[in-house]
Amino acid sequence: MKIVTMDPRKCVACGHCENACAFHRSGNYDHRNSAIRVNHYPEKSACIPMTCVHCQVAWCMDGCPAAAISRCVETDAVLIDADRCIGCKICMLACPFGVINFDTEKLVCFKCDLCGGDPKCVQHCFPGALEFENEEAIALGNRNHHDNRLIAMFGRENHD
């Protein structure tokens, strides 16, 4: 399946993914409405984006007493049905990544739904930290990154 992958090496915490997600969900750029969140740690010089990775064994889904969480047949995304959600927050407690949030107006939990297969966060990630890609690409991306370091160390480059 394709998920939104996050590369902290390319994230600058510019906030455009959060703006785009919040707007898609709620019509404004208030980050409290965003399913993707980016944490910036200036003292550690780190930018950490995080959104739902749609676990194959989804603890949020297992824990939901209202059967409000299901897997989408088309996209394989783990989805919360806001109409069924009882706002118990068990899924928030179950999620080890902290990517399920609570909508304080509708009193339900919300998370990434992959925008039905065209994630707005990825479209608005101009630095390239977010990609919408499958498992194979994830491995390849990290492998390339690692190779690049070794190429820089050992490569015999043709300086043209």
Add this chain to the structure above:
Amino acid sequence: MIEKSRDFPPVNTFCRMCDNHCAITVHRDGNGQVSNIESYPDHPWNQGRICSRAGGAVEITNHPDRLLRPLKKVGSGWQEIDLEQALDEIAERVADLQTNFGPESMSVWKGEATSFNQQEDLAKRFCRALGTPNYLSVDSLCFCTREIGWSLVYGSWPKPDFRNSRCMLVWGSNPPASHPPLTRQILKGQERGATLIVIDPRLSTIARQADIHVQPKPGTDGALAWGLAHQLIVNDWYDKDFVKSYTIGFDKAARYAADFTPGAVEAQTGVPAQTVIKIASLIHQAGSRFAQLTGNGIEHYENGVNNTRAIAYLNALCGSFDMKGGAVQVDGLGQQSLALFDEIPLRQLKRADGDKFPVMRDFRQECNTMTALDAILTGNPYSLKGMIMTAANPVITNPNSEKVRKALAALDLLVVRELFMTESTGLADYVLPAATFLERTELYVYGPIQTVSMSTRVQSIPGVQDEYQFWHDIAHRMDFGEYFPWENESALNEWLLQSTDVDFKELQNSPQGIQYQQIKYKKWQHRPLTTPSGKVEFASSYLAKQGYEEIGEYKAPRYLNNPKPEFPFSLITGARNHLTYHSSYRGVERFRAEYPDPHVEMHPDDADGSGITNGETVKLSSVVGSIEIPVKIVSRQEIIPGVLQATHGWKEANVNALTHDDILDPIDGFPVQKGVPVKVERVL
């Protein structure tokens, strides 16, 4: 979900919420109203990515406060008038002023709010046709120092090839806020093994991914650049063949650099001596694959041009000029020139700035805005009586706002074309509605990828003119309509392309743009540079002849050289934000949650020292003026102690009330808007 319409199919065009022109797709609803903006996937410039500024264009286009009718000042209020009548009256009043006070009593001021490509050349063309040398623009305080500084050394401004670089040096620029597509190139370069070094007193957005973040005292970049040059030279780390064959003035530069030992650089800039040596060795290791970007952050000082020149030298020294992964000399599209510089040179006419900045005149054919505003108030060298301002808001964006306000108010005629009422339209005699970028078509040239694109007119609003139509209509009411012969912008675009190999029709059907020329390197091997000597110029005989320093000497900013104890802080203004654009977009509702208010950034130690708490409103004062503004205490890494930063563009706390219009770079006339000595007082 956002409604998509069959009657009004999506349109591929280019964003102009900032000057990066990312490819977008515009969706409209069943009434034809712009409803959503998404990225267009296949353009090589933004590669399917956009920033969330783009979406704001939906609101701007449909905004209830948008100017849609011409307004005429009547007493202290406004009267809506017919467009044709407004144009008749304006043309008549311009003609009257010129008859009574001479052609140069008129001026045109071009801003950033609608665009800056051929809009700029159209305004220049209008000035020439009108017979006035007084073309004014925001280029008096943005862009030109970089353009001139680099061009003095290389004949043009080479662009960094970050994707193929081994070492990337970013000086006073924050691409995630100011040049989003460049961010991707920088991070791609880093992924491929390049070292990213960011030089900025603030932890800017791009600095968050820097391998080395260097925080010099504001305005001391030139000393750091000379220190790096010194290391390259004394360690024999420079490209001797290139220097010998393709440069002039190296010996003079080498002699001057000798004083910039790592210790001396540390004393001047605050950058540790070891860091200077480390960066120099990284530049050396990168060799021909060393790329640098200079931003507006190094422009707003008295020594901006020479600091830029010193930085520019580094590419020549390490042999990375016009090399893959280095500083690539970009070939232009070669479109026809609109500005009438050759047809109507106007050399006999003095500019309103008294021609105090001959370098700015020679390179840009512009009149310095700060000095021109003085001319309005003093009548010296002559009286500037009238101004047509298009999409500019200098009351907020030029230094010393109070004086700007007084000067504009003193004009006999001020016409402002705008999208919304602003602090500057308030001083106008006529306010005319302007078209947004979705209501125009123009050419965009992407220098670094040598590609051209043409934007598409998505909609038109009756009575709301694009730039061309406005200049055309005034010119045809006066006696120089022959200079504006094209029926509309499309016809103009077609004419502009006639001198190129790009076909107008093909470009119209190419949302992915057309590469007009492949990138080539080492062009200096067979083509002289456009500098006077045809070579890279460490020493400029041109500048020496004008009475300036022959090489890019360093001068410490005034706040360091001549500190005033009553103004202990050094204020940087104008750090870019991810959503706003200079004074624009404060009225975009969706942006407000993310960027609601102005503030001044302060180091925790400085706050502790004065007992200031986060969010507290303080009085910030310079010699020029004072404002009240809330404090944002940032983390220790985000700014250096003793330095404050406030972003410009807020009418609620207009930081340009504090900046200097009287301390200017002697070479190009840029004002001191950074390194401004200020004091902070609590308002209790």
